[in-house]
Amino acid sequence: MTTRRLPLPAPWTYGFLFALAMWIATTAYAGIGSAGATLSSAIVFGAFSVVVGTGQMFVIASGPGNIDLSIPSVLTLSAYVSMTAMGGRDDLVLVGLLAALAVGAAAGALNFLAITLLRLPPIIATLAWSFIFQSFAFNFGGEATLKPPSLLSQFAVWRVAGIQVMPLAVILVTVAAAVALRRSVWGRQLLAVGQSEPAAAFAGIPVKRVRLTAYVLCSTMAGLAAFLLAGFTGGAALNMGDAYLLESIAVVVLGGTSIAGGQANAVGIWGAALFFNLMATMLNTFGIEVGVRLVLTGVLIILVVAVVPRGRTG
Amino acid sequence: MNKVLEPARPPSQAHCAAHPLVGMRGVGKSYGPVRALEAVDFDLASNEIVGLVGHNGAGKSTLMNILAGVVQRTDGDFMLEGTPVARWSAAEAHRHGIRCVFQELSLCANLSPAENTRIVHRGLRGLGWKKRAGALITAALDRIFPGHGIDPHLVVSNLSIAERQMVEIARAYTSTNEPIRCVILDEPTSALGHTATEQLLAHIRRAASDGIASILITHRLNEILAVCNRAVVMVDGGIVAVRSTKGLSRSELVELTGHVEAPRDRQKKDRSTPGRPIVDHRTELAQDKVVLAAPGEIVGFAGLDGHGQRERLRDIYKTMKGGQTPVAYVAGDRGTEGVFGLWSIADNLTIRSLKTLRRGGLISDEASRTLASTWAKKLQVKAPSIDTPILSLSGGNQQKVLFARALASDAAVVFLDDPMRGVDVGTKQEVYRLIRSEAEKGRCFVWYTTELEELTNCDRIYVFREGRAVVELADEAIETGRILEASFGGGNG
Numbered sequence: 175m176t177t178r179r180l181p182l183p184a185p186w187t188y189g190f191l192f193a194l195a196m197w198i199a200t201t202a203y204a205g206i207g208s209a210g211a212t213l214s215s216a217i218v219f220g221a222f223s224v225v226v227g228t229g230q231m232f233v234i235a236s237g238p239g240n241i242d243l244s245i246p247s248v249l250t251l252s253a254y255v256s257m258t259a260m261g262g263r264d265d266l267v268l269v270g271l272l273a274a275l276a277v278g279a280a281a282g283a284l285n286f287l288a289i290t291l292l293r294l295p296p297i298i299a300t301l302a303w304s305f306i307f308q309s310f311a312f313n314f315g316g317e318a319t320l321k322p323p324s325l326l327s328q329f330a331v332w333r334v335a336g337i338q339v340m341p342l343a344v345i346l347v348t349v350a351a352a353v354a355l356r357r358s359v360w361g362r363q364l365l366a367v368g369q370s371e372p373a374a375a376f377a378g379i380p381v382k383r384v385r386l387t388a389y390v391l392c393s394t395m396a397g398l399a400a401f402l403l404a405g406f407t408g409g410a411a412l413n414m415g416d417a418y419l420l421e422s423i424a425v426v427v428l429g430g431t432s433i434a435g436g437q438a439n440a441v442g443i444w445g446a447a448l449f450f451n452l453m454a455t456m457l458n459t460f461g462i463e464v465g466v467r468l469v470l471t472g473v474l475i476i477l478v479v480a481v482v483p484r485g486r487t488g
Numbered sequence: 489m490n491k492v493l494e495p496a497r498p499p500s501q502a503h504c505a506a507h508p509l510v511g512m513r514g515v516g517k518s519y520g521p522v523r524a525l526e527a528v529d530f531d532l533a534s535n536e537i538v539g540l541v542g543h544n545g546a547g548k549s550t551l552m553n554i555l556a557g558v559v560q561r562t563d564g565d566f567m568l569e570g571t572p573v574a575r576w577s578a579a580e581a582h583r584h585g586i587r588c589v590f591q592e593l594s595l596c597a598n599l600s601p602a603e604n605t606r607i608v609h610r611g612l613r614g615l616g617w618k619k620r621a622g623a624l625i626t627a628a629l630d631r632i633f634p635g636h637g638i639d640p641h642l643v644v645s646n647l648s649i650a651e652r653q654m655v656e657i658a659r660a661y662t663s664t665n666e667p668i669r670c671v672i673l674d675e676p677t678s679a680l681g682h683t684a685t686e687q688l689l690a691h692i693r694r695a696a697s698d699g700i701a702s703i704l705i706t707h708r709l710n711e712i713l714a715v716c717n718r719a720v721v722m723v724d725g726g727i728v729a730v731r732s733t734k735g736l737s738r739s740e741l742v743e744l745t746g747h748v749e750a751p752r753d754r755q756k757k758d759r760s761t762p763g764r765p766i767v768d769h770r771t772e773l774a775q776d777k778v779v780l781a782a783p784g785e786i787v788g789f790a791g792l793d794g795h796g797q798r799e800r801l802r803d804i805y806k807t808m809k810g811g812q813t814p815v816a817y818v819a820g821d822r823g824t825e826g827v828f829g830l831w832s833i834a835d836n837l838t839i840r841s842l843k844t845l846r847r848g849g850l851i852s853d854e855a856s857r858t859l860a861s862t863w864a865k866k867l868q869v870k871a872p873s874i875d876t877p878i879l880s881l882s883g884g885n886q887q888k889v890l891f892a893r894a895l896a897s898d899a900a901v902v903f904l905d906d907p908m909r910g911v912d913v914g915t916k917q918e919v920y921r922l923i924r925s926e927a928e929k930g931r932c933f934v935w936y937t938t939e940l941e942e943l944t945n946c947d948r949i950y951v952f953r954e955g956r957a958v959v960e961l962a963d964e965a966i967e968t969g970r971i972l973e974a975s976f977g978g979g980n981g
Contacts, residue, residue: 357850
């Protein structure tokens with residue numbers, strides 16, 4: 175979009191660069207034999223972060239203050255509803271997928287209604303809804319884990335010629351998101367709204383409809399992540415979404431999307447997601463004890479964010 | 489229109505004791521190459537009331553800001569009771585007894601009137617300052633607006649606009665250990681009701697007899713004639729006339745303010761009667777005219793700044809947005825309502841037309857670039873390429889991009905929100921030409937402007953006063969004198 179004169183690499187590439195560094199460090203410590211396994215597991219786990227992160231990116235890009243904190247609970251609820259709908263039957267897998275997406279879409283609409291009708295700040299509205307969604311999920315399954323149909327479990331680890339299919343599908347999602355931002359009317363309007371709401375309104379953009387779509391897409395992505403994650407981890411569990419609250423935001427920001435809105439990068443999310451997963455693997459491989467590991471995680475994140483050149487802030 | 493030029497002269501001998509309170513000789517102000525105030529002479533005696541009249545941008549505020557120490561003069565001499573003043577600041581001015589009542593209310597809304605009073609009186613300190621501040625402001629309110637009923641300890645945001653204005657005025661007349669010599673009142677009555685206005689005018693007269701001079705800036709000329717000793721008329725950054733109000737009539741005063749460029753010969757349009765209006769907007773307000781505009785018409789919104797033109801324009805735009813007739817809006821406040829700062833010229837230009845640029849569901853890069861370069865060329869946007877970031881352009885060129893955004897769209901009606909403020913003359917002429925040629929092709933323009941001469945581009949105008957479209961003028965009747973007369977409200981302003 176804008177011309178860059180700096181010789182530095184673009185901000186969104188830093189995630190990939192740091193991910194590469196982590197991978198090399200891990201391989202150097204554990205030996206070349208583990209390199210392939212390390213990477214492929216990072217790609218699989220990273221894929222889930224990418225799905226929720228892509229949704230969060232749309233919301234964050236829609237303007238300063240916009241954020242979705244309900245992602246973990248929407249994810250959990252979608253998984254429960256989806257598993258219940260399928261009841262472990264292979265022939266209902268498609269129904270289960272649709273159920274997960276529908277729960278997500280409805281949750282996104284509810285989030286936005288609370289924001290626009292009650293004029294709540296997004297951070298409060300989505301946090302409040304997250305408690306409600308979480309308690310629905312609790313009523314659905316209680317503490318029990320609901321098992322997925324075996325077909326879904328098989329898909330989650332399905333390999334064709336040694337390449338896992340699930341992450342490939344997520345890459346397609348990333349490509350679609352990148353094209354939407356660059357070439358779809360909605361994507362351009364989203365970035366315009368994110369830059370300046372009054373200017374967007376005077377440029378004839380239906381500001382509310384554009385934002386509604388962003389929130390609905392975000393929660394729908396959480397529903398999709400729920401479906402895939404339940405298949406991969408063997409079912410829906412109450413704490414399955416917990417890790418994605420902060421990670422969904424972290425991968426977006428580190429991926430080159432402006433927290434101030436109006437600028438988004440879909441591909442960069444992959445770099446950031448790989449970085450987070452490879453960093454965890456690296457610290458695990460080094461055999462560092464938990465407390466120190468958490469400290470190092472925090473320090474590394476701060477270092478990385480400090481190094482990444484920032485375009486516009488605030 | 490008669491052009492009356494008369495040198496400023498000192499106040500009549502009756503008022504002038506030894507030295508006038510304020511004496512300015514050749515005081516001017518430049519902002520770089522822009523001359524905001526020509527060298528003017530201005531005098532004020534210590535018991536005098538002077539009315540300051542002139543159109544927006546005539547230099548009234550600049551002159552008053554220099555007097556109040558808010559703005560530093562770039563040339564001329566300034567004397568206070570015959571003593572030359574070198575250093576001058578808002579604090580100095582306050583110390584010497586010069587007070588201001590601003591048009592935009594300057595009270596802190598989250599504080600009470602008593603606390604707001606404390607802000608200007610450092611002397612109110614120690615235990616019980618709040619009580620003393622409350623008593624001080626209440627006493628001033630009682631003196632000026634008997635029966636006001638304002639609680640000095642209630643937070644200002646709970647007060648009505650009129651009550652806030654009363655507090656603001658009363659605060660200027662409170663005094664602790666600093667004197668009050670002169671109070672500048674900038675449009676003090678626009679927010680006040682009839683009774684409060686009468687009370688204020690009576691108070692200004694009383695204050696003058698107690699030796700407190702006043703400078704009254706108002707568009708309500710009757711107030712000037714009623715209360716002032718002299719009227720000072722400003723046009724285009726200079727003082728064009730100083731008149732005693734004795735025997736001065738309202739229409740003479742209006743005529744004095746109307747010194748603007750003679751309207752260009754309006755191009756005779758061979759328009760058959762305009763077609764069916766595509767803009768038809770009415771409000772609930774009594775005496776508010778229906779705003780009509782037909783294809784091919786240029787309709788102007790005139791009047792003094794802030795009399796409801798912009799609100800009406802936005803109201804019409806919002807009503808029509810997303811409806812049957814495609815509309816576009818050119819914002820005057822480029823920074824916050826116009827440009828998308830992260831984007832290039834091309835992105836900014838095409839955002840209004842994205843739907844027509846789709847090929848097979850996705851926006852075509854080629855079609856976008858063609859549209860952007862065509863219109864950037866048509867408006868002569870000066871930039872290396874259409875990929876140049878919009879913020880690296882000058883203000884005038886940014887404005888051209890915003891015009892291009894509207895004109896490149898399918899809009900049948902284009903709303904112009906005073907877009908030519910701060911744009912150089914050359915650009916203006918180019919844009920006027922373009923607007924006229926687009927209108928000839930059948931586009932409809934609704935144009936709010938604060939610049940009188942722009943209205944000569946219009947086929948028909950509505951003159952606004954106090955939130956209403958009160959007068960409609962067409963073709964030859966669009967003439968400075970009539971616009972001003974209507975702006976000031978005929979005989980009953």
